[in-house]
Amino acid sequence: MFRVRFASLFFVICSLFFGYTQSAIAAKVEATAAVAGAAQQSGKLNINSADAAAFQDQMIGIGEAKANAIVQYREENGPFSSIDDLLEVKGIGVKTLDRNRDKLSVE
Numbered sequence: 001m002f003r004v005r006f007a008s009l010f011f012v013i014c015s016l017f018f019g020y021t022q023s024a025i026a027a028k029v030e031a032t033a034a035v036a037g038a039a040q041q042s043g044k045l046n047i048n049s050a051d052a053a054a055f056q057d058q059m060i061g062i063g064e065a066k067a068n069a070i071v072q073y074r075e076e077n078g079p080f081s082s083i084d085d086l087l088e089v090k091g092i093g094v095k096t097l098d099r100n101r102d103k104l105s106v107e
Helices: 002-018 022-042 054-059 064-077 082-090 095-101
Strands: none
Touching: 054 064, 064 082, 082 095
């Protein structure tokens, strides 16, 4: 909920400084709200669409470097077919995966 409000505020500020139209701002806010709503409904982090910030925020034991490594691996090798594919990412081990398995999804 905080992210949606922050995004709304961010786009309003951008419109003042950069001249974005109100319809462009509304479309961006709706898209942000839809993504946030989808994440809240499932309650799990989709490892094929999450960004580095989401990995870092929602996974135990994942800092900036490992979060970036996950995104980079996905960009270079394509989408993950299972949660266990995270073990292929350098720095992600069995213990880290097991601590986070119930928070993750592949959609």
